Amino acid sequence: MDNLLKVAPSPHVHSGDSVAKNMVRVIVALLPAYAVALYSFGVGALVVSLTAMASCVLFEYLIQRFLLKGKCTINNYSALLTGLLLSFNLPSNLPWWIVVIGSAVAIGIGKMCFGGLGNNPFNPALVGRVFLLFSFPVQMTTWPRPLGWASSYLDAETMATPLSLIKGGKLNELPDVLNMFLANTPGSLGEISALALLVGGIYLLATKVITWHIPVSILLTVAAFSAILYGIDPTVYPLPHVYLLSGGMMLGAIFMATDYVTSPMTHRGMLIYGFFIGIITMIIRVWGVYPEGMSFAILIMNAFTPIINKYVKPKRFGRVTKK
Amino acid sequence: MRTFKIGGIHPNDAKLSAGVAIEVMPLPLQVSIPVAQHIGAPATVVVAKGDKVKAGTLIAQATGFVSANVHSSVSGTVAKIDNEPDASGNRRQVVVIDVEGDEWEENVDLKGDFKRTFNLSSEEIIAKIKDAGIVGMGGATFPTHVKLMPPPGKVAEVLIINAVECEPYLTSDHALMLEHADEVLIGVQLLMRAAKVNRAMIGIENNKKDAIKLLQEKASKLIGIEICPLRMKYPQGSEKQLIDALIGRQVPSGALPIEVGAIVQNVGTAYAVYETIVKNKPLVERIVTVTGQSLAQPKNVLVRIGTPMSALIAFAGGMPENTGKVIAGGPMMGRAVVNVDAPIQKGSSGILLMPEALSERVEMDNCIRCGKCVSVCCMGLQPYLLMNLVEKKMWQEAEQEAVYDCLECGSCSFTCPAHRPLLDYIRYGKSTVMRIMRERSAKK
Numbered sequence: 001m002d003n004l005l006k007v008a009p010s011p012h013v014h015s016g017d018s019v020a021k022n023m024v025r026v027i028v029a030l031l032p033a034y035a036v037a038l039y040s041f042g043v044g045a046l047v048v049s050l051t052a053m054a055s056c057v058l059f060e061y062l063i064q065r066f067l068l069k070g071k072c073t074i075n076n077y078s079a080l081l082t083g084l085l086l087s088f089n090l091p092s093n094l095p096w097w098i099v100v101i102g103s104a105v106a107i108g109i110g111k112m113c114f115g116g117l118g119n120n121p122f123n124p125a126l127v128g129r130v131f132l133l134f135s136f137p138v139q140m141t142t143w144p145r146p147l148g149w150a151s152s153y154l155d156a157e158t159m160a161t162p163l164s165l166i167k168g169g170k171l172n173e174l175p176d177v178l179n180m181f182l183a184n185t186p187g188s189l190g191e192i193s194a195l196a197l198l199v200g201g202i203y204l205l206a207t208k209v210i211t212w213h214i215p216v217s218i219l220l221t222v223a224a225f226s227a228i229l230y231g232i233d234p235t236v237y238p239l240p241h242v243y244l245l246s247g248g249m250m251l252g253a254i255f256m257a258t259d260y261v262t263s264p265m266t267h268r269g270m271l272i273y274g275f276f277i278g279i280i281t282m283i284i285r286v287w288g289v290y291p292e293g294m295s296f297a298i299l300i301m302n303a304f305t306p307i308i309n310k311y312v313k314p315k316r317f318g319r320v321t322k323k
Numbered sequence: 324m325r326t327f328k329i330g331g332i333h334p335n336d337a338k339l340s341a342g343v344a345i346e347v348m349p350l351p352l353q354v355s356i357p358v359a360q361h362i363g364a365p366a367t368v369v370v371a372k373g374d375k376v377k378a379g380t381l382i383a384q385a386t387g388f389v390s391a392n393v394h395s396s397v398s399g400t401v402a403k404i405d406n407e408p409d410a411s412g413n414r415r416q417v418v419v420i421d422v423e424g425d426e427w428e429e430n431v432d433l434k435g436d437f438k439r440t441f442n443l444s445s446e447e448i449i450a451k452i453k454d455a456g457i458v459g460m461g462g463a464t465f466p467t468h469v470k471l472m473p474p475p476g477k478v479a480e481v482l483i484i485n486a487v488e489c490e491p492y493l494t495s496d497h498a499l500m501l502e503h504a505d506e507v508l509i510g511v512q513l514l515m516r517a518a519k520v521n522r523a524m525i526g527i528e529n530n531k532k533d534a535i536k537l538l539q540e541k542a543s544k545l546i547g548i549e550i551c552p553l554r555m556k557y558p559q560g561s562e563k564q565l566i567d568a569l570i571g572r573q574v575p576s577g578a579l580p581i582e583v584g585a586i587v588q589n590v591g592t593a594y595a596v597y598e599t600i601v602k603n604k605p606l607v608e609r610i611v612t613v614t615g616q617s618l619a620q621p622k623n624v625l626v627r628i629g630t631p632m633s634a635l636i637a638f639a640g641g642m643p644e645n646t647g648k649v650i651a652g653g654p655m656m657g658r659a660v661v662n663v664d665a666p667i668q669k670g671s672s673g674i675l676l677m678p679e680a681l682s683e684r685v686e687m688d689n690c691i692r693c694g695k696c697v698s699v700c701c702m703g704l705q706p707y708l709l710m711n712l713v714e715k716k717m718w719q720e721a722e723q724e725a726v727y728d729c730l731e732c733g734s735c736s737f738t739c740p741a742h743r744p745l746l747d748y749i750r751y752g753k754s755t756v757m758r759i760m761r762e763r764s765a766k767k
Binding site for chain 1: 741
């Protein structure tokens with residue numbers, strides 16, 4: 001025996017999973033929706049998304065290097081993912097400098113000032129988005145019409161989203177189901193195709209990055225809520241599928257609300273969290289000032305996540321004995 | 324197919340030595356037999372330096388109720404009685420015997436005609452098991468006779484035989500079932516009689532289809548023995564998880580299986596019981612898996628207790644160049660070995676040689692609160708929270724979070740994407756909290 005043996009407590013094997021692998025899987029899951037965004041919004045989508053990704057990575061690098069003076073963390077791809085998700089929540093005709101400001105807020109205030117990945121109480125991409133929504137309300141709420149790859153960037157033709165049509169009482173102008181499902185509606189860059197987002201969601205479920213609990217509980221809650229509204233007055237409220245397929249519903253339910261760091265740990269906690277996201281979203285959509293409430297609902301429930309974690313514990317083995 | 328309900332993981336089972344026939348290890352020149360190979364009080368040495376012993380001679384007598392006899396595994400002369408470093412490097416009392424020939428005690432009938440019927444009472448069987456020093460062969464090494472005598476007021480309903488072997492790499496139980504199915508089943512019948520139950524369930528994971536089929540064929544002629552295939556999931560071989568999987572009852576926190584009417588014995592233990600009753604042979608040898616990705620010949624070896632691990636590794640083709648870690652047991656719950664010359668014991672199920680590249684841990688990241696540790700914990704605990712509490716030495720909170728329930732199965736550390744050493748902290752917290760609880764109850 002020439003070489004010394006290593007000693008460590010068990011277990012001596014590891015699943016091989018890593019933070020970076022999970023981040024990459026989420027990025028891969030976003031690719032179908034990204035492709036749809038590029039196809040629908042053209043160069044604007046490309047400029048906004050690349051700006052967001054590049055500036056998020058850069059800000060994380062700079063903050064980690066010069067302010068926190070810690071290990072470089074950009075190689076776990078979480079900043080890249082934050083950038084991509086942020087851009088998915090922005091209109092594709094947003095000027096690039098606003099995107100840079102949003103990225104700075106997302107990474108700087110949303111994430112790094114709490115100590116980096118894992119310590120942030122709120123979803124960084126949504127922090128960035130909501131900051132921009134309050135700071136640049138006009139630019140953040142004019143959505144370009146998806147005219148295909150040839151669409152222009154800043155001077156794109158704009159159009160009302162399905163949710164603002166509902167808000168304005170113009171139910172008869174709503175696009176049909178197929179268009180909403182396949183991406184032929186205006187909206188933020190990454191949210192327009194429910195189909196592409198669902199494909200990504202199935203990939204995330206298959207690779208066990210997420211569990212079904214959060215998306216399903218959000219979508220079921222929204223479906224039930226809107227079905228009740230429709231039952232009350234079909235002339236004012238649209239069919240449930242309109243609420244499910246419009247705005248940031250799919251993007252929020254599958255990708256934003258399932259963010260590991262800011263969602264509850266236990267499956268029961270996730271169901272509760274999803275239920276309230278659905279309720280708050282619908283309250284804002286129906287009675288609020290804004291046509292869309294998904295971002296607010298997720299951020300509000302992010303704030304409740306620690307409380308859910310404290311009170312909703314997993315079921316312990318041997319607590320209930322069947323004789 | 325059945326399995327336990329809460330948590331669990333699916334590690335690569337890497338059964339390199341599956342289906343490899345059991346080989347008999349040649350006798351070593353010297354054996355070193357520890358007197359504490361079981362849970363409970365160490366046995367008291369009853370031989371002296373220079374004494375001649377035979378294989379099967381009692382060399383250390385059980386002290387107290389929870390303790391077990393220790394017998395010589397070879398014939399020869401007692402060279403010394405000393406404290407020697409065990410696999411973890413702690414000095415423990417051992418009896419060192421120089422091997423001379425291979426002579427067995429007169430009452431041991433090595434040929435032992437195959438027998439199916441016995442007219443022994445429960446008490447007689449338990450007494451023989453006690454004399455033979457049989458302990459749980461799965462690794463926990465709890466004295467078997469103690470398990471077979473339920474405390475007053477408790478009644479056993481079912482005998483559960485643990486043939487799960489959920490640890491990756493290990494195949495000793497699998498090999499035993501394939502080659503000694505009849506003996507195992509007779510051992511099970513003897514254990515049923517000892518425990519006064521008329522129902523036995525043998526739980527086998529589905530990666531051992533040949534063993535399931537063979538035992539099903541043989542058990543179909545026997546009354547009361549049920550072969551139960553189980554869906555693969557680690558840690559199914561844990562007593563509490565196995566009971567849950569087989570009879571759907573959860574042993575309450577801090578209680579023993581008898582609380583839900585079950586007695587659990589390892590399949591290797593059943594075989595040892597057969598050998599004792601039929602051949603009068605005390606527990607002096609066992610099957611050990613020697614395995615590893617770089618090892619020349621991963622195999623299952625019948626080896627005498629007290630044989631140095633290093634001799635066993637040499638028998639399997641020698642220690643590969645790239646070995647970084649030697650593990651006594653499986654990769655999930657086994658212990659990293661400090662001293663490879665330490666002896667094989669009654670509870671040694673395997674020796675695993677890990678290549679250098681897989682022996683080092685990866686640097687940990689921040690917890691990303693993914694909750695994977697929570698969903699894999701088979702006891703329904705929250706490993707991430709326990710680690711935080713232990714880091715801050717918040718013992719009271721750790722007790723409230725039931726850190727003492729942890730089985731130390733390692734599923735949390737295995738799963739953590741951030742490579743956080745959850746179990747290291749939980750183990751530390753568990754031992755501290757349990758010490759605090761003991762001190763508190765001592766004061767009362």
